[in-house]
Amino acid sequence: MLRRLNSAATLRALRGAGEPTLTELAQRTGLSRPTTEAVLAELAVRGLAEEVAPLVGQRLGRPARRYRFRAEAGLALGIEIDAHRTVLFLSDLDGRTVASHRAELDPAGARAERLAAVRAAVRACLREAGATHAELWAVAAGTPGVVDPEGRVTSCTVVPDWAGVDLARELGRSFACPVLVENDANLAAVAERWRGVAVDVDDVVYVLAGLHTGAGAIIGGQLRRGRWGAAGEVGVLPELGWRDTAAALAGRRGVDLEGAAAKVLAAADAGDAQARERVAALAARMARGVAALVLAMDPEMVVVGGALTLAGGALVEEVRRQVRPLCLSPTRIEASTLSDESVALGAVRLALDRIEADLLRTHSP
Amino acid sequence: MLRRLNSAATLRALRGAGEPTLTELAQRTGLSRPTTEAVLAELAVRGLAEEVAPLVGQRLGRPARRYRFRAEAGLALGIEIDAHRTVLFLSDLDGRTVASHRAELDPAGARAERLAAVRAAVRACLREAGATHAELWAVAAGTPGVVDPEGRVTSCTVVPDWAGVDLARELGRSFACPVLVENDANLAAVAERWRGVAVDVDDVVYVLAGLHTGAGAIIGGQLRRGRWGAAGEVGVLPELGWRDTAAALAGRRGVDLEGAAAKVLAAADAGDAQARERVAALAARMARGVAALVLAMDPEMVVVGGALTLAGGALVEEVRRQVRPLCLSPTRIEASTLSDESVALGAVRLALDRIEADLLRTHSP
Numbered sequence: 039m040l041r042r043l044n045s046a047a048t049l050r051a052l053r054g055a056g057e058p059t060l061t062e063l064a065q066r067t068g069l070s071r072p073t074t075e076a077v078l079a080e081l082a083v084r085g086l087a088e089e090v091a092p093l094v095g096q097r098l099g100r101p102a103r104r105y106r107f108r109a110e111a112g113l114a115l116g117i118e119i120d121a122h123r124t125v126l127f128l129s130d131l132d133g134r135t136v137a138s139h140r141a142e143l144d145p146a147g148a149r150a151e152r153l154a155a156v157r158a159a160v161r162a163c164l165r166e167a168g169a170t171h172a173e174l175w176a177v178a179a180g181t182p183g184v185v186d187p188e189g190r191v192t193s194c195t196v197v198p199d200w201a202g203v204d205l206a207r208e209l210g211r212s213f214a215c216p217v218l219v220e221n222d223a224n225l226a227a228v229a230e231r232w233r234g235v236a237v238d239v240d241d242v243v244y245v246l247a248g249l250h251t252g253a254g255a256i257i258g259g260q261l262r263r264g265r266w267g268a269a270g271e272v273g274v275l276p277e278l279g280w281r282d283t284a285a286a287l288a289g290r291r292g293v294d295l296e297g298a299a300a301k302v303l304a305a306a307d308a309g310d311a312q313a314r315e316r317v318a319a320l321a322a323r324m325a326r327g328v329a330a331l332v333l334a335m336d337p338e339m340v341v342v343g344g345a346l347t348l349a350g351g352a353l354v355e356e357v358r359r360q361v362r363p364l365c366l367s368p369t370r371i372e373a374s375t376l377s378d379e380s381v382a383l384g385a386v387r388l389a390l391d392r393i394e395a396d397l398l399r400t401h402s403p
Numbered sequence: 404m405l406r407r408l409n410s411a412a413t414l415r416a417l418r419g420a421g422e423p424t425l426t427e428l429a430q431r432t433g434l435s436r437p438t439t440e441a442v443l444a445e446l447a448v449r450g451l452a453e454e455v456a457p458l459v460g461q462r463l464g465r466p467a468r469r470y471r472f473r474a475e476a477g478l479a480l481g482i483e484i485d486a487h488r489t490v491l492f493l494s495d496l497d498g499r500t501v502a503s504h505r506a507e508l509d510p511a512g513a514r515a516e517r518l519a520a521v522r523a524a525v526r527a528c529l530r531e532a533g534a535t536h537a538e539l540w541a542v543a544a545g546t547p548g549v550v551d552p553e554g555r556v557t558s559c560t561v562v563p564d565w566a567g568v569d570l571a572r573e574l575g576r577s578f579a580c581p582v583l584v585e586n587d588a589n590l591a592a593v594a595e596r597w598r599g600v601a602v603d604v605d606d607v608v609y610v611l612a613g614l615h616t617g618a619g620a621i622i623g624g625q626l627r628r629g630r631w632g633a634a635g636e637v638g639v640l641p642e643l644g645w646r647d648t649a650a651a652l653a654g655r656r657g658v659d660l661e662g663a664a665a666k667v668l669a670a671a672d673a674g675d676a677q678a679r680e681r682v683a684a685l686a687a688r689m690a691r692g693v694a695a696l697v698l699a700m701d702p703e704m705v706v707v708g709g710a711l712t713l714a715g716g717a718l719v720e721e722v723r724r725q726v727r728p729l730c731l732s733p734t735r736i737e738a739s740t741l742s743d744e745s746v747a748l749g750a751v752r753l754a755l756d757r758i759e760a761d762l763l764r765t766h767s768p
Contacts, residue, residue: 184731184732192731193731241629241630255699255700257622257623257627258622258623258625258627260623262622262623262700263701264606264700264701264702264732265606265701265702265703265732265734266701266731266732266733267701268698268701268731268732269699269700269701270698270699270701271698271699271701271731272695272698272699273698274698274729274730274731275691275694275695275698275729277642277691278695326640326642329640330637330640330643330695330699331699333633333635333636333637333638333639333640334620334634334635334636334637334695334696334699334700335627335629335634335699335700336628336629336630336631336632336633336634336635336636337629337630338630364639364640365639366549366557366558366631366633366636366639367549367629367630367631367633368631369630
């Protein structure tokens with residue numbers, strides 16, 4: 039127990055800043071120098087720490103011994119699985135991206151085909167990084183729909199043949215490490231707070247505007263999944279209709295709705311009157327649901343992201359204009375700054391959180 | 404610092420169970436016997452602990468010294484201030500009620516009149532307990548409307564001349580102890596989790612059905628006020644209309660709407676067809692807003708309370724029946740078990756939380 043605590047404290051101190059000296063580490067942890075040395079030796083055996091070359095020419099006498107956290111000791115993989123594509127980010131233990139990959143998925147494809155395509159994308163992403171499955175310490179995946187605490191997709195209207203898939207188990211077959219599954223908008227919320235527009239904001243609602251609209255929320259600095267993983271699903275109320283978001287903008291149904299919607303958004307940004315009207319009409323539909331979430335949770339910020347926010351700011355502007363008068367508080371409504379990568383990045387963050395929890399709590403020999 | 408920590412640990416151990424012996428306290432805190440004795444002496448000087456008579460006849464030799472927490476050392480006061488009444492609960496530091504009081508308020512009364520009536524009620528409540536203002540360690544008040552983090556009512560449609568009142572400051576004039584102010588439905592949620600139907604439930608939405616409908620939420624075991632204190636206010640969306648709840652049931656406007664509504668509810672419970680229809684119609688109005696909250700937060704339980712749930716179970720039954728099909732999760736929908744006392748009781752709990760935080764964190768000499 040004590041050994042684990044010392045090890046966790048040293049890891050924390052080591053990751054805190056740069057390449058600390060033995061003396062600095064001992065000071066930060068409150069451990070003795072011999073104990074700190076012993077812990078560092080154990081961390082080195084596990085591949086988590088290493089001694090680095092001392093800084094030279096600074097002082098007389100023997101230079102101070104310095105150490106660093108080996109962020110390359112393991113990898114975290116984040117996967118977005120949407121109806122028509124999969125996006126993957128592979129990062130080191132410090133969250134630095136070492137490879138990314140994306141692939142088209144057949145929006146009408148069956149479950150097995152979709153899973154096979156995701157597995158192929160994982161192999162491609164690892165290949166790109168020159169890495170192997172064995173180097174993965176945790177994997178997280180984000181997908182539309184309600185994801186229960188065990189990682190099963192209990193309901194999903196966006197991806198065909200997807201409701202009922204035990205995604206944690208299906209993906210788990212490919213990996214020896216922990217596999218986590220989460221709703222896509224939830225992960226996007228996590229990503230925005232990690233390195234997007236909501237850094238350091240404790241209460242955030244994320245609205246994911248794509249084929250359909252989804253939402254996730256961080257309250258008190260923590261992702262709130264809800265008891266059954268269904269938090270944020272106000273879109274199922276017909277009068278707050280968030281179905282067929284892209285189709286509403288495209289003005290038709292069928293394939294490549296996001297592409298068609300993007301054209302309308304670009305036209306609106308260029309000043310086309312008909313396009314602007316269509317964007318305003320969609321924003322009006324979305325605004326009731328966004329307002330319901332804002333009124334329910336009173337967050338500091340709403341982040342609007344997803345495919346429909348990539349082609350210019352028209353939609354976010356309209357949503358902002360229309361949500362404001364429905365609410366009581368001066369909640370900020372901001373466009374995502376993470377392009378269409380927030381779900382995969384949020385998945386990386388979730389995987390890293392799991393790795394850190396394992397490292398800092400349970401790494402008993 | 405160490406002294407504070409020891410004192411806090413000893414207080415915790417003392418409050419844990421019955422009348423522990425010195426040995427038991429030392430074991431629970433991990434402190435030495437001499438340190439424990441010194442801390443107990445200091446707590447005794449502050450009136451928080453006292454030695455009690457030893458248990459006799461159990462063993463040979465000197466009987467073990469026993470101690471108890473002096474819950475009577477201070478008092479917590481919880482106040483509900485509604486449009487037409489004020490309800491007060493006075494409790495000891497263990498949350499045992501030592502007095503309660505209620506008084507009618509003029510629903511059309513001006514702010515100063517309302518505040519004067521509340522102050523008179525406080526005096527009456529203290530008198531009943533034979534207590535003085537000086538014995539109060541914390542006071543909390545619950546009121547309809549949006550209450551900002553500083554205790555100002557920033558918006559309120561239920562109580563006339565109430566929006567804009569700096570209630571924490573107004574009440575603060577009467578008390579030397581800390582004064583907290585909170586939205587009424589938020590406090591009701593706290594009370595249900597403390598000693599109502601939601602004990603040990605970490606994710607609870609409380610729906611307060613009175614003159615109007617309000618809501619509060621506990622997520623992850625904590626009251627979530629929102630950034631500006633406006634969480635739960637979905638009722639301001641017109642299509643989720645929660646205004647004039649009692650009037651809708653009473654079928655008229657004017658005075659004593661809750662009384663008139665209660666008659667309709669009793670008739671519905673007795674099987675009156677017209678009354679049942681009216682209850683169903685109100686439940687349909689409420690159900691959209693309840694569903695919006697459930698879909699937003701995916702709580703384990705919804706508690707429905709307030710004046711309109713006192714006259715029989717008809718309304719809660721109808722709300723349950725109508726909310727279910729709108730939601731994705733098997734959220735339990737339960738009637739409050741705290742009669743119309745949940746707001747004042749929640750206020751007591753809030754005051755006690757403040758006292759405990761002060762006792763356990765900051766009681767440096």
